[in-house]
Amino acid sequence: MDHLVEVCGLHFARQQRVLFEDLNLTVRRGQITAILGPSGIGKTTLLKLIGGQLTPTQGDVLFAGQSVTHASRPALFKMRRKMGLLFQSGALFPELTVFENVAFPLREHTRLNERVLRTLVLMKLESVGLRGAQHLLATELSGGMARRVALARATALDPELMMYDEPFAGQDPISMGVLLKLIRDLNQSLGLTSIVVSHDVKEVLEIADYVYVLAEKKIIAEGSPQAIKINSDPRLIQFINGLPNGPVPFHYPVSDFAKDVMLS
Amino acid sequence: MIDAIQQLGQRSISFVLRLGAAGTMLISALFTKPTLKWARLVLLQVYQLGVLSLPIIVVAGLFIGMVLGLQGYNVLINYGAEQSLGTMVALSLLRELGPVVTALLFAGRAGSALTAEVGLMKATEQLSSMEMMAVDPLKRIIAPRFWGGVLAMPMLAFMFSLIAIWGGSVVGVNWKGIDSGGFWSVMQASVDVKLDIVYGFIKSAVFAFVIVWVALYNGYYAKPSSAGISEATTRTVVNASLLVLALDFILTIFMYG
Amino acid sequence: MSEKKIHFAVGCFILASCLALVLLVMQVAGFSFSRDQGSYTLLAKFDNIGGLKVRSPVKLGGVVVGRVEAITLDPDSYTPLVTLKMEQKYGYYPETSSLSILTAGLLGEQFIGLRPGFIDEDIELLADGDTIYDTKSALVLEDLIGQFLFSMQDKGKE
Numbered sequence: 001m002d003h004l005v006e007v008c009g010l011h012f013a014r015q016q017r018v019l020f021e022d023l024n025l026t027v028r029r030g031q032i033t034a035i036l037g038p039s040g041i042g043k044t045t046l047l048k049l050i051g052g053q054l055t056p057t058q059g060d061v062l063f064a065g066q067s068v069t070h071a072s073r074p075a076l077f078k079m080r081r082k083m084g085l086l087f088q089s090g091a092l093f094p095e096l097t098v099f100e101n102v103a104f105p106l107r108e109h110t111r112l113n114e115r116v117l118r119t120l121v122l123m124k125l126e127s128v129g130l131r132g133a134q135h136l137l138a139t140e141l142s143g144g145m146a147r148r149v150a151l152a153r154a155t156a157l158d159p160e161l162m163m164y165d166e167p168f169a170g171q172d173p174i175s176m177g178v179l180l181k182l183i184r185d186l187n188q189s190l191g192l193t194s195i196v197v198s199h200d201v202k203e204v205l206e207i208a209d210y211v212y213v214l215a216e217k218k219i220i221a222e223g224s225p226q227a228i229k230i231n232s233d234p235r236l237i238q239f240i241n242g243l244p245n246g247p248v249p250f251h252y253p254v255s256d257f258a259k260d261v262m263l264s
Numbered sequence: 265m266i267d268a269i270q271q272l273g274q275r276s277i278s279f280v281l282r283l284g285a286a287g288t289m290l291i292s293a294l295f296t297k298p299t300l301k302w303a304r305l306v307l308l309q310v311y312q313l314g315v316l317s318l319p320i321i322v323v324a325g326l327f328i329g330m331v332l333g334l335q336g337y338n339v340l341i342n343y344g345a346e347q348s349l350g351t352m353v354a355l356s357l358l359r360e361l362g363p364v365v366t367a368l369l370f371a372g373r374a375g376s377a378l379t380a381e382v383g384l385m386k387a388t389e390q391l392s393s394m395e396m397m398a399v400d401p402l403k404r405i406i407a408p409r410f411w412g413g414v415l416a417m418p419m420l421a422f423m424f425s426l427i428a429i430w431g432g433s434v435v436g437v438n439w440k441g442i443d444s445g446g447f448w449s450v451m452q453a454s455v456d457v458k459l460d461i462v463y464g465f466i467k468s469a470v471f472a473f474v475i476v477w478v479a480l481y482n483g484y485y486a487k488p489s490s491a492g493i494s495e496a497t498t499r500t501v502v503n504a505s506l507l508v509l510a511l512d513f514i515l516t517i518f519m520y521g
Numbered sequence: 522m523s524e525k526k527i528h529f530a531v532g533c534f535i536l537a538s539c540l541a542l543v544l545l546v547m548q549v550a551g552f553s554f555s556r557d558q559g560s561y562t563l564l565a566k567f568d569n570i571g572g573l574k575v576r577s578p579v580k581l582g583g584v585v586v587g588r589v590e591a592i593t594l595d596p597d598s599y600t601p602l603v604t605l606k607m608e609q610k611y612g613y614y615p616e617t618s619s620l621s622i623l624t625a626g627l628l629g630e631q632f633i634g635l636r637p638g639f640i641d642e643d644i645e646l647l648a649d650g651d652t653i654y655d656t657k658s659a660l661v662l663e664d665l666i667g668q669f670l671f672s673m674q675d676k677g678k679e
Contacts, residue, residue, distance in 0.1 A: 048392075051395075051396050073292075080396055084397075087393055089389055091388060093390055105399065108404070109399075153397075157397070310534065310535075311527045318534065419534065419541075423541045426545055451551070452549065457550045
């Protein structure tokens with residue numbers, strides 16, 4: 001099986017607002033697939049659809065050939081054991097220490113004895129370079145550290161698929177570099193398949209094997225990073241070079257400004 | 265007029281929807297295989313919801329008992345029936361005040377805490393991240409809190425009633441000088457185990473069920489923002505208190521009507 | 522807070538609430554486990570039981586010696602049949618004893634008054650399951666008023 005995740009003809013609307021229309025994409029095993037797009041396009045929503053936390057209005061999501069959308073609750077939870085999702089906020093448990101946060105999925109799903117568990121957790125923390133922070137409370141961490149702990153926790157069960165939700169947003173250049181290296185290294189050393197959702201074009205193009213660009217409810221371009229860089233679509237050029245003016249509007253869809261002002 | 269009818273229709277539809285969501289949440293939370301780990305989680309909640317509510321229950325019970333003793337004495341002495349004070353205090357506490365006041369205090373102390381806790385967990389994506397770790401938050405977070413609350417509250421109600429009766433006896437016997445033998449024996453002659461203690465227990469168990477359910481529902485479906493959580497907490501206290509009072513009336517009709 | 526401390530606190534909490542329940546049952550409700558032991562059943566037929574209820578007391582000279590256990594209707598004679606639960610510690614009563622339904626005060630609760638009969642050599646004591654036939658029914662106020670008015674009418678005619 002070459003494709004780990006397949007999104008077929010996906011439609012999704014939230015309270016009248018259509019986010020996706022006939023979306024199709026595939027994620028190949030062992031690769032880092034990047035999904036690029038401006039803010040507010042529903043990239044996080046897409047990850048939640050893949051994780052089965054949201055149900056599409058039409059279409060289907062396949063994980064390892066199985067439908068996520070139509071899975072029963074127990075089957076869905078079984079599938080999720082093979083998925084990891086790195087939340088933008090980290091979503092650590094604030095009342096637990098760093099060690100306990102990483103140990104949480106292991107304690108829930110396995111019956112390891114305390115010694116083995118400790119070794120495993122410290123290994124995961126070592127891989128994100130935070131073994132020294134194991135006794136800190138999750139609330140005492142900086143944003144970048146919290147995200148790395150969350151990464152250690154998401155990989156604790158050795159998933160097949162890792163999804164990263166805006167991993168570089170709000171990071172200083174050093175932690176950005178650290179995260180980039182982590183994502184690449186984890187993908188290679190653990191044999192993961194990764195989906196990176198982001199609007200940080202430069203960084204993502206550096207590590208991705210395949211790139212999808214999302215805009216206006218569908219995919220406007222796909223291909224290898226090199227192909228994306230030389231694509232001549234004006235929307236793509238605007239997005240990749242960060243130009244304020246272009247075919248992608250800066251405004252949220254709205255009626256004419258003059259009309260709005262006159263009305264009030 | 266048509267607008268009003270339309271609004272009423274929409275409201276009732278959304279009410280049914282919410283009831284359905286709350287029911288689904290409850291059912292999927294409750295059908296959990298009891299394991300040792302699960303029992304430990306429930307125990308932790310009995311601590312959080314029961315043991316930590318004990319101070320407020322004890323103090324409130326003492327004062328309510330003493331007030332009942334004093335007011336009852338002042339009325340009964342006019343009829344020369346001050347011997348019946350024990351009966352009055354015990355029956356009003358076991359049948360009504362014990363379960364109801366405990367439930368109201370529990371809704372304010374433990375129900376609001378439950379809603380805020382679960383609501384914040386949702387707002388900070390902890391529940392969502394738990395789901396992605398293949399841990400069902402309904403079973404890991406909601407179910408232990410539900411059982412912890414349902415177990416803890418009737419116990420609190422017993423302690424409340426006992427302390428309040430003792431408070432009433434302190435006022436009646438030690439202060440106002442009612443004969444202690446008369447106070448207790450008249451009480452014992454008129455209090456019935458099934459009619460008063462068992463029915464009081466049933467009431468408090470029903471109230472506990474409703475309070476915890478309302479609190480967890482409001483937390484689990486809170487809007488993920490600070491305003492949403494504060495709104496949900498308020499709603500928990502208001503809805504749970506009103507439901508307790510209404511249910512008390514209905515249960516009283518069936519038990520003593 | 523370590524898990525042990527929490528377990529200890531919860532243990533104390535459960536013990537305290539059990540203690541509270543036991544105290545409520547024993548001290549407040551005056552329940553004693555020996556109460557049900559040593560009781561026997563008597564039956565009594567009345568013409569009219571008035572406002573008698575289940576759990577109404579049976580008194581002898583003001584002492585509660587039993588309680589009404591059940592009230593049913595004898596389907597053959599269409600008369601009320603009252604089952605009494607008598608306490609054994611007060612002993613047995615001769616079969617010449619009589620029962621009457623009395624009212625505590627003018628408007629108070631109704632109870633059964635037991636008047637023990639004489640004891641003679643050929644008089645046996647009432648045993649478990651026996652029936653008392655010598656009963657006086659409850660006074661029904663409406664009947665009394667009716668009789669009073671009727672007799673007044675009679676007097677008026679004369």
